[in-house]
Amino acid sequence: MHFxxxxxxxxxxxxxxxxRMGASCYRLLDPQVPSLTAFELDGGGSYRAGAMAVGxxxxxxxxxxxxxxxxxxxxxx
Numbered sequence: 001m002h003f004x005x006x007x008x009x010x011x012x013x014x015x016x017x018x019x020r021m022g023a024s025c026y027r028l029l030d031p032q033v034p035s036l037t038a039f040e041l042d043g044g045g046s047y048r049a050g051a052m053a054v055g056x057x058x059x060x061x062x063x064x065x066x067x068x069x070x071x072x073x074x075x076x077x
Contacts, residue, residue: 007030007032010028011028015028015039015047018047019041019045019046019047022041022045023041024040024041024063024064025038025039025040025041025061025063025064026039026047027039027059027061027067029071029074029075030071031074031075033054033055033071034054034055034071034072034074034075035052035053035054035055035071036052036053036059036069036071036074037049037050037051037052037059038050038051038052038059038061040063053069053070053071054071055070055071055072056070056072057070057071058070059071
């Protein structure tokens, strides 16, 4: 699988599967940038992007549990 194929899967198919299952939150790491985006399920059953961090910025969220991370720390260079 090429990176583009994996990204398409993560951004579209995996997201749709999590929505169908009703997962309240999910996080998407883009190792190319690197960036980390927090998504939360809205009242209509669709994900909305919330907090986002790029590079050395810190993403801090409280739901579904407290979580803090810097995208640059999560990827191997």
